[in-house]
Amino acid sequence: MPPMTRIATKTLFALACAAQALGAQQTIATTPAADPRVGLRPGATNPGTAIRNLELIANRPKPPGFFNAENPLEGGFSNSDLAFRGNLLFQGNYTGWMIWDISTPANPVLRRTVLCPGNQGDPSVYGNLLFISIQATSARLDCGMQGVPDTVSTERFRGVRIYDISDIENPKAVAAVQTCRGSHTHTLVKDPDDNDNVYVYVSGTSSVRPGAELAGCSGLPPDQDPNTALFRIEVIQVPLAAPQTARVVSTPRLFADSTGNIAGLWRGGSHGEGTQTTSATNRCHDITAYPEIGLAAGACSGNGILLDIRDPINPKRIAEVSDPNFAYWHSATFNNDGTKLLFTDEWGGGSRPRCRATDRPQWGADAIYTLQDGKLTPASFFKLPAAQTDQENCVAHNGSLIPVPGRDIFVQGWYQGGISVIDFTDAAHPVEIAFFDRGPMDSTRLVSAGQWSTYWYNGRIYGSEIARGLDVLELKPSEHLSQNEIDAAKLVRLEQFNAQLQPRITWPAAFPVARAYLDQLVRNDRLRRPWADPIYGTLQQAERAPAAQRAALLSRLAEQLRQDAAGSSDAVRVRALADVVRQLAMSR
Numbered sequence: 001m002p003p004m005t006r007i008a009t010k011t012l013f014a015l016a017c018a019a020q021a022l023g024a025q026q027t028i029a030t031t032p033a034a035d036p037r038v039g040l041r042p043g044a045t046n047p048g049t050a051i052r053n054l055e056l057i058a059n060r061p062k063p064p065g066f067f068n069a070e071n072p073l074e075g076g077f078s079n080s081d082l083a084f085r086g087n088l089l090f091q092g093n094y095t096g097w098m099i100w101d102i103s104t105p106a107n108p109v110l111r112r113t114v115l116c117p118g119n120q121g122d123p124s125v126y127g128n129l130l131f132i133s134i135q136a137t138s139a140r141l142d143c144g145m146q147g148v149p150d151t152v153s154t155e156r157f158r159g160v161r162i163y164d165i166s167d168i169e170n171p172k173a174v175a176a177v178q179t180c181r182g183s184h185t186h187t188l189v190k191d192p193d194d195n196d197n198v199y200v201y202v203s204g205t206s207s208v209r210p211g212a213e214l215a216g217c218s219g220l221p222p223d224q225d226p227n228t229a230l231f232r233i234e235v236i237q238v239p240l241a242a243p244q245t246a247r248v249v250s251t252p253r254l255f256a257d258s259t260g261n262i263a264g265l266w267r268g269g270s271h272g273e274g275t276q277t278t279s280a281t282n283r284c285h286d287i288t289a290y291p292e293i294g295l296a297a298g299a300c301s302g303n304g305i306l307l308d309i310r311d312p313i314n315p316k317r318i319a320e321v322s323d324p325n326f327a328y329w330h331s332a333t334f335n336n337d338g339t340k341l342l343f344t345d346e347w348g349g350g351s352r353p354r355c356r357a358t359d360r361p362q363w364g365a366d367a368i369y370t371l372q373d374g375k376l377t378p379a380s381f382f383k384l385p386a387a388q389t390d391q392e393n394c395v396a397h398n399g400s401l402i403p404v405p406g407r408d409i410f411v412q413g414w415y416q417g418g419i420s421v422i423d424f425t426d427a428a429h430p431v432e433i434a435f436f437d438r439g440p441m442d443s444t445r446l447v448s449a450g451q452w453s454t455y456w457y458n459g460r461i462y463g464s465e466i467a468r469g470l471d472v473l474e475l476k477p478s479e480h481l482s483q484n485e486i487d488a489a490k491l492v493r494l495e496q497f498n499a500q501l502q503p504r505i506t507w508p509a510a511f512p513v514a515r516a517y518l519d520q521l522v523r524n525d526r527l528r529r530p531w532a533d534p535i536y537g538t539l540q541q542a543e544r545a546p547a548a549q550r551a552a553l554l555s556r557l558a559e560q561l562r563q564d565a566a567g568s569s570d571a572v573r574v575r576a577l578a579d580v581v582r583q584l585a586m587s588r
Contacts, residue, residue, distance in 0.1 A: 037386035037418065040439030044449075044467070047441075053434035053480065054419070054461070057106040058472040065115050066093050067467075078448065078466045081122040081185075081398065083130075084457045085496040088168065090130060091464055092121035097132060099168060105460045105472050111168055116143035118157070124188045124498040126198050129243055130163040130171065135182030135206045152213045158182030160200055160236060162243055175246045177236050180217035180229035182206050187287040187500040189296070189312045199312045200236040200246075203284040204229075205301075222262040230282045231255045231262045235313055254298065254305060254317045255281050266302030271324035276347070276363060278302045279328050285346070286331040290338065292504040297332035297341050304329050304343045304369075306376060321369065321376045325362040331398055334371075335408040336505045340427050341369045341376060342410060344396035351448060355394035355417045357387035364395040366412070368427050379427035384417045391440040391447075392416035398453035402461075402475070403492040403505045404485045405513050406520050406573055409433070411461055413451030416440060419463055419473070423480065433480035436473060457497050459490040482523075484515035509583035511543050517577040521570060531564075539581075547588065554585035 041048030049056075067077045080092035087103040088111070096115040100108045118134035125131070134157055138147035141157040148156045160183045162175040181204025189199040208219030208229045218225045232253045238246040257264030268280030281302035289296040289309055296307040296315060306319040323329075323345075330346035347364035348354045354364035365383035369376040388394040392415070399412030408425045418437030424430040441447035449467035456462075463471035477483040491508055507513045515536070522532050535557065542553040561578035565571045 035386040037388075037435065037437040040437065042391065042440040042443040044441050044447075047439035049436070049438050050418075051436045053476050053478040054421070054436050055474045055476055056436060056471060057460075057474050058108055059465075059469060060100070060108050060110070061469040062093070062467075063098065063110055063113055065113060066095060066098070078120070079452060079464045079469070080120045080466075081453050081499075082455055082462055082464050083123040083125045083496075083498050084455075084462075084494070085125045085127075089457075089462060089470070090123040090125055091470060092123045092132065094119045094121055097121055097123055097130075099165075100470060102460075102462070102472070108470060108472060112171065114163075114171060115145075116161070117145060118161075120184060122183075122185050124186060124200075124500070125165070125496055126188055126190075126498075127240070127496075128164055128166040129174075129198075129238070129240075130165045131186060131188065131200060132161040132163070133183035133186050133202075134158055134161060135184050135204065137182075137207070137209075139182075141176060152210055154213075156209075156213065158206075158209060160186055160202060162238065162246055164243070174244045175238075177246050177248065178214050179204055179234045179248065180208050180214060181283070182209075185286050185500070187289050187296070188498055189289045189309060190291055190501065191312050192291055194312075196240060198238045198240060200238060201284075201287050201289070201296075201315070202234040202236060202248075203287060204234070205283050205285055226262065228262070233284055233287070233315075235315075237313065250313050252315050254284070254307065254315065255300070255303075265300070265305075265320060266322055268302060271322075275324035276327045278322075278324070278326055285329065286500060288332045288334065288500050288502055290334050290502045290504075293334075293338040295334070295338065297334060297343070299329040299332045299343055301328055304332065304341070304367075304376070306341075306371070306374065318374050319376055321378070323367055323378070325360075325365070325381070326367065327363070330396070333399065333401065333410065333499075334502055335424070336401060336403070339371055340379075340408060340424065341371050342424065343367045343369070344398075344412075346397065347395050348393075350395060350397065350415060351393050353388060353390050353392055353394055353446060355384050355386075355388040355392070355414065356390065366396050366422075366430070368424050368430060370427050380424075380430055382422055382424070382430040382432075384414050384420055385432060386417070386435070386437065388417050389440055391442060391445060393446060393448055393450060397451070398455075398499060400455040400497075400499045401502075401505065402456045403489045403507070404481070405488050405507050405516050406576055407485070409481075411454050411456055413454035413463060415448075415450035415452070415466070417450065419451055419454050419461070419471075421475075431480070433478065434475065436471075438468070441467060453499065455497070455499055456489070458493055482516065482519040484512050484519050487512035488516040507580075509580055509587050511539060511584070514539055514577060514580045514584065517573055517580065521573055521577070524570060524573075535561075542584070551585050554581050558582035558585055 036050040099112040118139035119136035122133040159179040184205040187201040265281035279301040284300040298305040326345040327347040361383040394417035402409040421434035461473040558581040565574040
């Protein structure tokens with residue numbers, strides 16, 4: 001048996017065991033009578049909606065130039081990904097990008113639009129630099145709308161555009177770095193020890209351009225050309241003081257095996273009867289970097305991979321996984337302490353209905369892995385538990401963590417499956433805790449729409465809706481999530497956020513954080529209520545007390561909690577509560 005077959009067989013057995021119990025749970029969850037998302041009224045502008053434990057506080061339609069005015073239901077004018085800086089939101093689109101002022105989240109204001117077609121327009125932001133992914137063969141260096149008819153042309157642009165956004169009203173193009181397969185997505189990587197540069201990992205998934213157009217490009221298989229542009233990523237170095245000199249500085253072959261075989265991972269095809277036909281691993285779709293822990297996770301068509309990025313120019317693969325339930329490894333998210341990884345499977349490429357009652361719950365889903373000592377171990381799947389129609393493109397797509405202390409909570413877009421919020425603190429048993437969904441665009445045919453990406457940023461959830469614009473939502477307290485937990489999450493403030501450059505989340509010493517841990521302890525075990533009530537009382541008393549009295553009250557409470565942790569069934573959480581209380585006692 002070849003090595004790859006042994007790996008796939010072993011993985012299939014392990015995941016089948018994990019999926020067996022989950023499958024029954026999913027069957028119950030997709031019962032039509034059990035979920036208000038089933039059977040929603042269709043409509044482009046006035047669809048039926050279903051919402052639970054969220055509130056939609058704003059929607060803004062796409063501005064002129066970003067939709068087909070003659071037929072809004074047609075055309076390749078899809079909204080794509082999001083990036084954030086300060087009070088600004090950058091929204092990509094297949095025909096350009098937009099800047100929204102979100103100083104008042106319930107009232108986003110359009111500040112600027114830039115028409116520059118290129119597909120798919122994913123943005124990232126770092127300081128005063130904006131990065132945009134371009135992959136279409138019709139994209140032009142001059143951003144013209146007329147396309148590029150020639151097979152080989154000096155007018156074509158495929159790669160990463162870099163803009164100076166110091167003046168939001170007048171963004172300036174400062175660089176356009178060409179790459180062999182264009183840039184379907186990209187990832188900013190910051191070396192914590194390097195303040196002079198930022199790096200861009202380019203994930204190209206499209207065809208390889210001819211070498212006559214860009215030197216060094218070859219789409220031949222590795223046995224015919226060992227320098228093929230397949231089976232690699234490109235790394236762009238961007239000097240922050242001179243971004244106009246940005247250039248490709250390395251082309252790591254992340255998929256080679258220990259013998260030097262370039263095509264060393266999944267070769268494409270079926271894993272066996274009853275499994276998915278999985279794409280060959282010759283590219284990455286998305287790479288999520290977590291520089292504070294020195295790791296990145298790549299969703300690379302046929303495999304999920306783990307990378308050591310301590311030397312950002314030369315990332316090294318240190319682990320990989322294969323999954324017979326995955327058709328196309330699409331994106332990845334670490335939990336905050338780096339002990340779990342959530343991968344998504346974009347079965348059907350995002351343009352197909354893959355959340356129907358007849359679709360397997362392990363296909364087109366999230367796969368959750370535990371991560372320890374560089375080893376990934378499968379734990380569970382999560383699939384949207386509401387059956388969608390044949391008229392709705394739906395599959396797992398982009399999301400981010402919601403920074404609730406002590407828990408791993410993930411908000412995610414599912415295209416026309418809407419928005420889902422899940423708790424995967426228990427990696428083996430992820431649970432949906434909130435959702436928002438609209439009915440299909442049309443009652444008789446599939447028209448592409450839905451949530452491309454859905455991210456938490458500075459207290460709100462922002463969704464990029466492919467056809468219907470920009471959504472802003474609020475979390476609401478429920479049996480799954482307390483107001484204290486929501487308030488603690490809102491204390492986390494970021495100066496900028498790109499979902500593929502994952503920051504370490506830290507919480508200030510604050511009373512909502514302490515109460516959030518206490519709420520979790522009570523929720524997890526109701527028998528703790530008599531123990532918890534005096535602690536709630538002491539926290540309330542201390543919050544209102546003068547500084548000296550507050551310090552004394554909290555110091556005594558912290559010591560009591562440290563002692564209580566020793567005999568607790570949830571000692572980790574009790575110690576976390578004690579640490580917050582101790583920090584509050586020392587704060588002024």
